Amino acid sequence: MTTSSSPPLLPPRPAPPSARRSWRGALRQELFATPLDGVISVLLLAALLAAGVGFWHWAFRQAQWAVIQANTTLFAVGRYPLLQQWRLWLLVTLAGATIGASWGLLRSHPRADRSGTLWPINDLVAIAVLAFVAAWLPVALKLPVPLQLRWWAITALLLVLRGVSGQWGQLVPRRLLRFLPLLWPALYLFGMVLIAGGLGVPRVPPSEWGGLLLTLLMASFAILLSFPIGIVVALGRRSTLPLLRWSSVLYIEFIRGAPLITLLFLGQNILGYMLPGGWAPDRVWRAAWVLTFFCGAYLAEAVRAGLAAVPVGQLEAARSLGLSVPQALRHVVLPQALRIALPATVGQFISLLQDTTLLSLIGLLDLLGTARTVMANPEFLGKNAEVYLTLAVLFWCCCAALGLGSRALERRLDPSHSPT
Amino acid sequence: MSDIQRVPWWRDRRVVPWLVQGAVGVAILVVIALLLGNLVRNLTAAGLLLTWRWLGQPASFDVAESLIPFDASMPYWRVLVVGLVNSLRAIVVGLVGATVLGTAVGMAAFSGNGLLRRLARVYVEVIRNIPLLLQLLFWYFVVFLALPNSTAALQWPGVVLSKSGLYLAWFADGFQWQGPTLVNDVWRAPLRLSVEFSALITGLITYTGAFVAEVVRGGIAAVPRGQWEAATSLGLHWSATMRTVVLPQALRVIVPGLNSQYISLAKNSALAVAVGYADLYSVSETTLNQTGRALEVFLLLLGAYLLIDLVISVLMNGVNQLVQIRER
Numbered sequence: 001m002t003t004s005s006s007p008p009l010l011p012p013r014p015a016p017p018s019a020r021r022s023w024r025g026a027l028r029q030e031l032f033a034t035p036l037d038g039v040i041s042v043l044l045l046a047a048l049l050a051a052g053v054g055f056w057h058w059a060f061r062q063a064q065w066a067v068i069q070a071n072t073t074l075f076a077v078g079r080y081p082l083l084q085q086w087r088l089w090l091l092v093t094l095a096g097a098t099i100g101a102s103w104g105l106l107r108s109h110p111r112a113d114r115s116g117t118l119w120p121i122n123d124l125v126a127i128a129v130l131a132f133v134a135a136w137l138p139v140a141l142k143l144p145v146p147l148q149l150r151w152w153a154i155t156a157l158l159l160v161l162r163g164v165s166g167q168w169g170q171l172v173p174r175r176l177l178r179f180l181p182l183l184w185p186a187l188y189l190f191g192m193v194l195i196a197g198g199l200g201v202p203r204v205p206p207s208e209w210g211g212l213l214l215t216l217l218m219a220s221f222a223i224l225l226s227f228p229i230g231i232v233v234a235l236g237r238r239s240t241l242p243l244l245r246w247s248s249v250l251y252i253e254f255i256r257g258a259p260l261i262t263l264l265f266l267g268q269n270i271l272g273y274m275l276p277g278g279w280a281p282d283r284v285w286r287a288a289w290v291l292t293f294f295c296g297a298y299l300a301e302a303v304r305a306g307l308a309a310v311p312v313g314q315l316e317a318a319r320s321l322g323l324s325v326p327q328a329l330r331h332v333v334l335p336q337a338l339r340i341a342l343p344a345t346v347g348q349f350i351s352l353l354q355d356t357t358l359l360s361l362i363g364l365l366d367l368l369g370t371a372r373t374v375m376a377n378p379e380f381l382g383k384n385a386e387v388y389l390t391l392a393v394l395f396w397c398c399c400a401a402l403g404l405g406s407r408a409l410e411r412r413l414d415p416s417h418s419p420t
Numbered sequence: 421m422s423d424i425q426r427v428p429w430w431r432d433r434r435v436v437p438w439l440v441q442g443a444v445g446v447a448i449l450v451v452i453a454l455l456l457g458n459l460v461r462n463l464t465a466a467g468l469l470l471t472w473r474w475l476g477q478p479a480s481f482d483v484a485e486s487l488i489p490f491d492a493s494m495p496y497w498r499v500l501v502v503g504l505v506n507s508l509r510a511i512v513v514g515l516v517g518a519t520v521l522g523t524a525v526g527m528a529a530f531s532g533n534g535l536l537r538r539l540a541r542v543y544v545e546v547i548r549n550i551p552l553l554l555q556l557l558f559w560y561f562v563v564f565l566a567l568p569n570s571t572a573a574l575q576w577p578g579v580v581l582s583k584s585g586l587y588l589a590w591f592a593d594g595f596q597w598q599g600p601t602l603v604n605d606v607w608r609a610p611l612r613l614s615v616e617f618s619a620l621i622t623g624l625i626t627y628t629g630a631f632v633a634e635v636v637r638g639g640i641a642a643v644p645r646g647q648w649e650a651a652t653s654l655g656l657h658w659s660a661t662m663r664t665v666v667l668p669q670a671l672r673v674i675v676p677g678l679n680s681q682y683i684s685l686a687k688n689s690a691l692a693v694a695v696g697y698a699d700l701y702s703v704s705e706t707t708l709n710q711t712g713r714a715l716e717v718f719l720l721l722l723g724a725y726l727l728i729d730l731v732i733s734v735l736m737n738g739v740n741q742l743v744q745i746r747e748r
Contacts, residue, residue, distance in 0.1 A: 030534030040536060041535050257726045262722060265718060265721070384562050
């Protein structure tokens with residue numbers, strides 16, 4: 001009927017750099033190119049405005065954020081014993097220091113950091129955002145003043161170390177810089193000792209971990225351990241040996257065919273029967289292993305796609321140079337395959353982080369499980385919207401940050417950008 | 421022959437693969453034997469050895485909603501069938517809804533309207549980075565349970581939305597179009613969806629819709645630009661170009677991608693337990709709590725979901741063959 005008005009026909013294409021238009025022209029082109037577009041734009045703008053005003057009104061007039069402010073500790077660490085919380089503070093401080101030092105050192109060695117020249121202003125943006133969030137959040141959450149001061153001190157430490165190592169990092173010889181990546185696994189292991197206890201520190205059983213702490217622990221544990229599983233199973237699936245191939249296929253299809261919740265069900269209700277008496281781990285660790293093997297199967301598929309994208313000639317060339325199959329895989333095929341598989345891999349990690357919320361369905365007190373206990377508290381009954389919204393923002397930020405990091409890493413690993 | 425250097429057997433390429441396979445095979449067998457041996461021993465000790473006789477005993481718990489007749493005196497197998505039917509209902513409605521929403525949003529990413537394009541982007545980015553379980557709980561507790569009760573229900577032509585459910589106009593007795601009516605402060609309509617079901621499918625559709633939108637966007641982006649330009653120069657307008665030129669070609673890329681999204685929707689439907697919808701997983705969990713038959717319930721669940729995945733895959737492979745280009 002309205003064929004006479006010809007809507008824009010082509011998908012948008014970035015304007016050539018010479019064709020600079022005024023903002024008015026741009027606005028007109030984007031929103032009011034045709035009468036139909038104009039109507040759609042006006043309707044959408046009206047709807048957006050109404051939604052925005054409604055949300056503003058709710059968030060600042062009706063919502064009672066006390067439910068968040070009164071339970072920050074619970075959301076952060078669950079029922080972790082109060083007297084042992086200094087260990088978590090120490091861990092956060094060490095993590096802040098490590099982040100600051102690594103960040104600065106990478107920037108001060110532009111050759112080690114191939115991405116440095118790609119986004120110079122991002123650093124300033126990141127510092128500004130970090131400083132703002134760290135300054136504002138403890139106040140908005142109405143943390144007690146000593147805790148506010150601690151967060152500010154940790155942020156200051158991070159920024160100072162970033163500044164110092166960025167300024168004088170070049171004095172650090174490159175020989176030492178090679179060990180920088182080792183700092184992270186070391187910090188992780190030390191963090192596990194701090195959280196769980198042992199080596200002379202009093203033990204805190206996993207049943208007392210909770211909140212964001214449990215969520216991050218479960219996700220990081222599963223991510224770290226599922227990675228080798230994924231690589232081994234992917235290689236097994238592409239192996240010429242039938243037994244290896246079929247057992248890999250069986251594992252992958254078994255895991256991918258079932259919903260995660262049924263696998264968690266398996267872990268909670270049946271795994272205990274399958275292990276010798278006394279071997280069955282704690283409920284939290286059982287769930288952690290299920291998450292690990294679950295993620296491993298999906299990663300195997302991602303890595304397999306990466307392996308399939310590496311031309312066979314690469315392996316043949318490496319073999320004809322005299323490399324053994326393991327050497328050829330390690331030095332030639334896997335580096336290329338993993339780079340190709342990177343987006344899918346990070347996508348899998350993001351979905352694993354989201355999948356940790358399912359732990360609340362089997363009665364563990366992860367972030368969502370803790371939130372549900374808070375909402376069941378008569379004092380905070382009916383504060384669902386505030387709590388769910390906060391959790392959503394938190395998850396969104398974590399997942400979006402992982403996605404951003406993945407894209408940055410992709411660019412950094414892209415051979416077409418490398419200086420050599 | 422003595423001057424030919426013999427390759428030692430541990431480096432012989434005819435022997436090594438068999439050694440590796442043998443080692444892996446033995447390791448797998450040992451692990452499986454250990455696990456199964458323990459399982460049998462422990463289950464025997466607990467008196468829970470694999471049996472299906474309990475399926476015939478009365479379930480003695482009720483299910484909130486069921487498409488087939490059911491009451492608590494009926495046997496366990498019946499309640500599991502009720503759960504399966506409920507799951508299938510959510511999956512089918514979810515598939516259709518997610519496809520429609522995803523296709524619309526995926527196409528909006530190529531609209532000439534900048535606002536629409538950016539909104540489509542924002543929708544995808546927001547939805548994909550928030551856990552589905554959180555979204556389902558949000559829809560159920562924050563949106564659907566906060567609806568007004570029957571007397572103050574939200575009303576549109578043919579649609580009534582209240583705390584007690586979603587009432588829709590539909591064909592009733594003798595193919596007569598009939599809308600919802602209020603009788604004694606209770607809504608009656610040919611089609612009533614419970615709040616649990618509504619929350620579940622709203623969550624599943626909006627979540628899967630975002631992933632479908634990405635698949636559709638990728639498929640459309642894979643159509644060469646020349647196709648748009650050729651259609652344009654023939655005088656086709658946007659919607660005709662999309663419908664007759666671009667989408668048929670994009671479908672070849674889209675359909676395989678949809679397959680995995682559909683399967684993940686089917687698996688995600690098991691999260692219905694969080695919003696109190698009596699799907700297969702939810703009734704299985706109750707069954708386990710009453711009978712203690714963990715292994716049998718798990719095997720049934722696994723089998724049911726594998727079957728659903730298989731059916732979706734087979735159907736989508738059929739669709740895939742339909743949309744492929746037939747070369748002469």
